[in-house]
Amino acid sequence: MSIKYDQPAPTPESDEQFVRDVLDNAMSETRAPHHLPITALAMGRRQRARRRLSVTAATVAASVLVVSTAPALVRNATGTGDAPGGTQVASDGGQTSQAPSQDPAPSSTPTPATDFKIADSPPGWWDMTVQQMEQIGVASLPEGVVVDESRSLNDDVSPADRSAFYTALRADADADGQPSTGQFDIRLAHKMNPVFLVGPPKRDGTGDRYTYVDDLTCAVLLAAASAGEDVVSCEEILDSGGEVIGRRSKEIYGPAGSVHLEVDLRRDGGVVTGTVSNTSASPDGIAISPEAPLTLDQLEAIVRDDAWTSYRP
Amino acid sequence: MRRVVRSTDEEFTAFVVAASPQLHRKAWLLTTSSAAADDLLQTALAKAYVNWRRVSNADDPTAYVSGIVMKTFLSDRRRRSSSELAVAEIDDVASASDDPALRLTLLAALRTLAPLDRAVVVLRYWEDRSVEETAHTLGLSSAAVKNRSLRALAVLRTELDDVRAPTLFPGGTR
Numbered sequence: 090m091s092i093k094y095d096q097p098a099p100t101p102e103s104d105e106q107f108v109r110d111v112l113d114n115a116m117s118e119t120r121a122p123h124h125l126p127i128t129a130l131a132m133g134r135r136q137r138a139r140r141r142l143s144v145t146a147a148t149v150a151a152s153v154l155v156v157s158t159a160p161a162l163v164r165n166a167t168g169t170g171d172a173p174g175g176t177q178v179a180s181d182g183g184q185t186s187q188a189p190s191q192d193p194a195p196s197s198t199p200t201p202a203t204d205f206k207i208a209d210s211p212p213g214w215w216d217m218t219v220q221q222m223e224q225i226g227v228a229s230l231p232e233g234v235v236v237d238e239s240r241s242l243n244d245d246v247s248p249a250d251r252s253a254f255y256t257a258l259r260a261d262a263d264a265d266g267q268p269s270t271g272q273f274d275i276r277l278a279h280k281m282n283p284v285f286l287v288g289p290p291k292r293d294g295t296g297d298r299y300t301y302v303d304d305l306t307c308a309v310l311l312a313a314a315s316a317g318e319d320v321v322s323c324e325e326i327l328d329s330g331g332e333v334i335g336r337r338s339k340e341i342y343g344p345a346g347s348v349h350l351e352v353d354l355r356r357d358g359g360v361v362t363g364t365v366s367n368t369s370a371s372p373d374g375i376a377i378s379p380e381a382p383l384t385l386d387q388l389e390a391i392v393r394d395d396a397w398t399s400y401r402p
Numbered sequence: 403m404r405r406v407v408r409s410t411d412e413e414f415t416a417f418v419v420a421a422s423p424q425l426h427r428k429a430w431l432l433t434t435s436s437a438a439a440d441d442l443l444q445t446a447l448a449k450a451y452v453n454w455r456r457v458s459n460a461d462d463p464t465a466y467v468s469g470i471v472m473k474t475f476l477s478d479r480r481r482r483s484s485s486e487l488a489v490a491e492i493d494d495v496a497s498a499s500d501d502p503a504l505r506l507t508l509l510a511a512l513r514t515l516a517p518l519d520r521a522v523v524v525l526r527y528w529e530d531r532s533v534e535e536t537a538h539t540l541g542l543s544s545a546a547v548k549n550r551s552l553r554a555l556a557v558l559r560t561e562l563d564d565v566r567a568p569t570l571f572p573g574g575t576r
């Protein structure tokens with residue numbers, strides 16, 4: 090054991106000081122993993138997206154018509170799927186308190202600034218404005234579902250970042266005279282948006298930087314599920330060559346047991362995500378109907394609409 | 403004249419870069435494992451991101467998130483799982499001047515403590531909190547904090563005995 094603890098020994102009466110010294114000597118030079126900023130950002134964005142689904146007001150008609158589903162090869166991660174060609178595969182408690190007394194990071198700690206460049210998105214169809222998204226969203230919903238409100242979800246991002254980073258539409262829909270039963274979201278993003286970077290980071294060839302893969306497999310979703318989230322099912326969407334290009338998932342989470350259906354689909358350098366849930370406007374996301382008002386097939390049909398990728402900046 | 407507006411992501415990222423070494427040390431002491439510390443801190447930071455406006459408006463955002471780390475540890479200790487983001491490889495977390503042997507000894511000693519006693523040690527002797535502050539943070543009485551402190555110190559005194567050896571502490575025996 091190579092211990093370079095060279096301070097005078099404490100007296101028996103100074104156990105407290107002794108423990109303080111050991112703590113300081115043992116830990117003062119450690120540093121946090123380099124990937125922490127980007128992985129924490131990715132997890133935070135994912136949680137925030139989910140949280141918003143549970144806090145935003147929503148009404149979608151209970152009566153929706155069946156919408157034909159675009160052709161898709163799927164495989165079911167829970168082993169219950171019967172899709173053709175499929176291969177079966179297997180919450181804030183902060184408080185204000187006194188700051189710790191230790192010094193901040195050692196000056197030798199490198200700042201992995203280059204890692205954050207991964208969050209930048211080049212211009213693309215994901216820069217579509219919310220107004221344009223609303224028009225497409227209204228047109229793509231099944232008959233009987235009416236959008237009565239839409240808004241940008243990126244209201245806490247500076248205006249300069251809006252189009253370059255995260256564009257979203259929330260469409261609340263309601264059929265005339267029908268009770269509210271859920272809510273519907275569409276999100277457009279570049280494929281390297283941190284929302285989708287939920288897989289483990291890997292070092293690049295030089296070992297100096299971390300790289301991420303825009304992995305839309307069910308395995309990544311299952312690994313990234315937060316405590317309290319129960320992934321009931323996940324099906325991977327494959328292209329004609331067998332490559333995973335998206336996934337369809339059903340999750341139940343929170344004490345209210347709210348149901349969330351989500352379809353993520355890679356489209357021309359970006360990802361279109363559609364989500365529908367059975368939650369209300371309650372801050373706790375209380376389930377207001379047994380199931381989400383759109384089926385996964387209907388949701389996938391909406392996500393596959395070419396109109397989402399038609400915008401040119 | 404133009405006003406530079408930083409996005410939430412930029413602010414959050416800058417905060418994590420600046421505060422994560424300090425927060426990670428705390429998480430490491432609480433969990434006694436580097437990987438578990440990664441998970442704990444990642445979870446706490448994600449919570450901070452979701453509530454970023456509240457965090458950034460706090461008098462001391464680092465202290466605020468430090469509180470999230472502690473509460474997350476206390477609430478998760480009964481149901482720790484591997485559901486957090488998996489890290490493909492253990493990152494380098496120590497500098498060249500680091501002393502891993504002393505750290506291993508310390509972490510092994512802390513591992514023998516009950517999680518709540520470990521939390522008391524971290525608050526009292528790593529963060530230099532008062533008995534009253536520690537009691538408030540952990541929801542204990544001051545007397546309970548004192549009792550747990552004494553019990554933890556007794557354990558650590560034994561477990562860290564090698565560290566007190568004369569060769570390691572020139573001029574000292576006990």
